[in-house]
Amino acid sequence: MSTATDTPRVSTRRLVVVGLAVCLVIAGVVSFYASSHPDGLEHVATTLGFEGVARDSAAAGSPLADYGVKGVGDARLSGGLAGVIGAVVTGLVMFGLVLLVRRRGHRTHD
Amino acid sequence: MHVPDGFLDAPTSVATGVVAAGVVGASLVRASRRELDERTAPLAGLVAVFVFAAQMVNFPVGAGTSGHLLGAALAAVLVGPATATLCLAVVLAVQAFLFADGGVTALGTNVVLMGVVGVWVGYAVARGVLALLPRRLASIPVAASAGAFVSVPVAALTFTGLYAVGGAAPIPLGTLAATMVGWHVLIGLGEAAITFLAVTSIVAARPDLVHVARGRMPALELRTPEPVA
Numbered sequence: 517m518s519t520a521t522d523t524p525r526v527s528t529r530r531l532v533v534v535g536l537a538v539c540l541v542i543a544g545v546v547s548f549y550a551s552s553h554p555d556g557l558e559h560v561a562t563t564l565g566f567e568g569v570a571r572d573s574a575a576a577g578s579p580l581a582d583y584g585v586k587g588v589g590d591a592r593l594s595g596g597l598a599g600v601i602g603a604v605v606t607g608l609v610m611f612g613l614v615l616l617v618r619r620r621g622h623r624t625h626d
Numbered sequence: 627m628h629v630p631d632g633f634l635d636a637p638t639s640v641a642t643g644v645v646a647a648g649v650v651g652a653s654l655v656r657a658s659r660r661e662l663d664e665r666t667a668p669l670a671g672l673v674a675v676f677v678f679a680a681q682m683v684n685f686p687v688g689a690g691t692s693g694h695l696l697g698a699a700l701a702a703v704l705v706g707p708a709t710a711t712l713c714l715a716v717v718l719a720v721q722a723f724l725f726a727d728g729g730v731t732a733l734g735t736n737v738v739l740m741g742v743v744g745v746w747v748g749y750a751v752a753r754g755v756l757a758l759l760p761r762r763l764a765s766i767p768v769a770a771s772a773g774a775f776v777s778v779p780v781a782a783l784t785f786t787g788l789y790a791v792g793g794a795a796p797i798p799l800g801t802l803a804a805t806m807v808g809w810h811v812l813i814g815l816g817e818a819a820i821t822f823l824a825v826t827s828i829v830a831a832r833p834d835l836v837h838v839a840r841g842r843m844p845a846l847e848l849r850t851p852e853p854v855a
Contacts, residue, residue, distance in 0.1 A: 550683045557627050602720055610712070
């Protein structure tokens with residue numbers, strides 16, 4: 517490892533805190549301004565006429581389906597809240613998984 | 627590029643599910659042995675959250691069509707390909723189960739397209755480009771965005787391949803391949819731009835945590851301006 521591990525410019529804690537804050541702003545606020553046009557695959561499916569074979573997901577009844585919170589009327593609030601919840605859940609699952617995998621790695625080496 | 631339920635038939639979906647489960651399992655092992663350590667683990671969590679957040683922000687690519695970041699190359703460059711597969715798998719599972727974005731039976735397909743093909747193609751291209759560029763930190767975001775750009779149309783082409791095997795409705799495959807690649811080259815440009823910005827930020831803040839920088843870049847405190855050729 518030739519990179520300077522002993523002179524980090526930003527502490528890991530600060531990197532994670534600032535990074536997560538940026539992510540929450542993107543998921544909670546910026547996402548409201550996302551393009552609502554169909555994405556590349558949906559567009560191609562519509563153009564070529566096979567979009568009709570899509571079925572509703574088994575999760576279509578989820579209270580967060582399609583990035584909104586069921587029961588919250590205001591679109592900005594509903595989408596923003598859904599984004600924040602998704603970001604938090606993703607973070608919890610990934611940080612938990614990483615912790616688990618890292619521990620397992622230590623056990624084999626120790 | 628989230629494939630909904632129904633686009634691919636059951637046998638194809640089962641097959642991609644098995645492949646996805648196998649690669650995720652292998653990635654757990656590889657990530658634990660070769661990629662994740664106590665210093666880099668927090669970045670893996672951050673990358674997954676960023677990919678989730680950024681995937682919410684569709685950007686227009688013209689003619690009433692949009693695209694969003696896949697984040698596969700971005701993640702592979704920053705935290706390593708096996709950890710990147712885990713990040714994408716977590717994001718795709720959260721999207722499928724909580725948000726009904728991407729089908730539940732299509733989850734394996736989506737993990738294969740974005741979390742395996744996108745990750746490894748993006749990583750391989752980024753590594754290849756990095757080998758051609760000067761050995762300095764500023765090369766990393768350039769290599770990452772090249773990987774990002776290529777990963778999107780290749781994932782789109784892979785979808786076409788799966789559709790050829792198990793597509794639910796008959797579609798001329800040449801047309802499908804051409805339109806999928808055409809649109810996803812445009813989306814790849816957005817992918818490259820976002821990847822460049824995100825990787826630049828992390829390289830500026832903590833180059834020592836960046837996976838592809840391991841053992842390849844000169845020591846930071848000794849970095850001197852390179853002579854202009």
